Amino acid sequence: MGKILVFAEHTNGKLKRSSQELLQAAAASGNTVVAVAFGSHAGDVTAALGHNGASEVHVVKDASLDAYNPEAFTANIAAIIGKVQPTIILASASSTGKDLFPRVAARLGVGVASDCTTLTISGDNVTAVKPMYSGKCFATVNFENSAVKIVLMRANQLPVAAADTSKTANVVEHAAAAADLKTLIKEIVKGASEKLDLTEANIVVSGGRGLKEAANFKILNDLADVLGATVGASRAVVDAGWVGHGMQVGQTGKTVAPTLYIAVGISGAIQHLAGMSGSKVIVAINSDANAPIFQKATYGIVGDALDIVPKLTEEFKKALHH
Ligand SMILES: Cc1cc2nc3c(=O)[nH]c(=O)nc-3n(C[C@H](O)[C@H](O)[C@H](O)COP(=O)(O)OP(=O)(O)OC[C@H]3O[C@@H](n4cnc5c(N)ncnc54)[C@H](O)[C@@H]3O)c2cc1C
Structure with missing residues (x-):
């Protein structure tokens, strides 16, 4: 040994x-x-x-x-x-x-x-x-x-x-070893979120283009607050400037493997799946019953995310805070 x-x-x-x-x-x-x-x-x-x-x-x-x-x-x-x-x-x-x-x-x-x-x-x-x-x-x-x-x-x-x-x-x-420094960090600017980093989070709620506009990420933030989750995103909405790149899940973003991953309005492109398919339980909410994300999902909800997510938030509030 x-x-x-x-x-x-x-x-x-x-x-x-x-x-x-x-x-x-x-x-x-x-x-x-x-x-x-x-x-x-x-x-x-x-x-x-x-x-x-x-x-x-x-x-x-x-x-x-x-x-x-x-x-x-x-x-x-x-x-x-x-x-x-x-x-x-x-x-x-x-x-x-x-x-x-x-x-x-x-x-x-x-x-x-x-x-x-x-x-x-x-x-x-x-x-x-x-x-x-x-x-x-x-x-x-x-x-x-x-x-x-x-x-x-x-x-x-x-x-x-x-x-x-x-x-x-x-x-x-030990005392610090001598190092030939070629770079020096001058300042670290924290992101707005105080939540757990995506890669460490036990629950991740991610939003995609199906949310229609940046302001609608509010319903994901509300759901995440109730669940103690961290919010992620697809590349499409990062590229659109709705949220920062630090929130991107996928091949060119972060790899996450939480206990619960809720994909909201995300189609399930291979590059997105690459970053989250190791999640233990995947819940997909999508208005298109044929969206590829449903092939990876443990549970699927077909419908309008803008209608379903606030209802889920209310139900989780009742279930978790009583
Ligand atoms: C080299 C390369 C690297 C990439 N890396 C990444 C990466 O790291 N991460 C990543 O995510 N993508 C990545 N992509 C992009 C990827 O191919 C997809 O384009 C992207 O994931 C699509 O994002 P989306 O699912 O949000 O959007 P879309 O594909 O447009 O899907 C939107 C979904 O929302 C659904 N929808 C619409 N309205 C509603 C509604 N009201 N309620 C519920 N659902 C609704 C639609 O049915 C659809 O399924 C990469 C692509 C390339 C080429």
């Missing part, structure tokens, strides 16, 4: 569910689980890392690592990998993971499997499955001649059990 290094992502010290998934999968494999966390709030996440299966946690509590910087993160993770000597590295296929780990893999001369949806760990061996060609087929990835195997998993693909608060981890602090 070897060591699995899990790159822990957190928001101001709150561990992301996607990292919890990785830690618990690593712990279930019987390997030693080591976690690494960066940023000035990294100290706040060490307890949660222990509760979820890490026996050792490496932190670099440096403000220069609060926001993702390719050169700084690569230098620091490479330094930790040198100390920990893991056989497997697990990270989320987030925008950070997908930028950082190909750099790390190139530096170490090892393999990386990105955007994976299934993970099997057996001793030092790891097999992952990843969708290809917008989900039209799946590739099974094994590693050969790779001293370290790096797997980047999509969020919401692995089960999460309640964390065991009796478990703790040894914490090792």
Whole structure:
């Protein structure tokens, strides 16, 4: 048995569910689980890392690592990998993971499997499955001649059990490694939404051109508020300028795999399906009974979204708040 290094992502010290998934999968494999966390709030996440299966946690509590910087993160993770000597590295296929780990893999001369949806760990061996060609087929990835195997998993693909608060981890602090910075983040401008990021959300309500106009996204926002959901969109309405690109689900947008995905006035083009067909339950609302989205939907409602969505909101309000 070897060591699995899990790159822990957190928001101001709150561990992301996607990292919890990785830690618990690593712990279930019987390997030693080591976690690494960066940023000035990294100290706040060490307890949660222990509760979820890490026996050792490496932190670099440096403000220069609060926001993702390719050169700084690569230098620091490479330094930790040198100390920990893991056989497997697990990270989320987030925008950070997908930028950082190909750099790390190139530096170490090892393999990386990105955007994976299934993970099997057996001793030092790891097999992952990843969708290809917008989900039209799946590739099974094994590693050969790779001293370290790096797997980047999509969020919401692995089960999460309640964390065991009796478990703790040894914490090792490091000073930030020197990095030859070629870019510098000057400012981060937050989007308007305070809701959970689409890729982390448990429920997503998405709107398409069937909503007729931008103002009608209000009925989706109302439904999302009642359900505690995050609002997404098809590319057609993003291109039309109704909503920002950060809300786009699909091949050229975000990949989501929530427990519940409600597609409102979305036809179900292959490029949209590529971003949401991993959802556990899909509900489609569309006025055209032959819309392709119904072929993927668990439940379908044929009718006018502008009429149906407010009614659903009212019914959910009654059902959930009594
Ligand atoms: C390279 C490439 C990448 C792409 N990437 C993406 C991507 O990442 N994400 C993405 O979404 N698309 C992507 N697309 C675009 C994709 O092909 C579709 O054009 C887009 O998804 C269509 O958006 P839509 O379903 O909102 O609109 P439409 O296809 O116009 O569908 C609107 C739907 O609303 C229904 N409708 C109309 N009125 C009502 C009503 N009153 N109530 C209920 N339903 C109603 C209609 O029956 C129809 O099914 C990409 C395309 C290309 C070529």
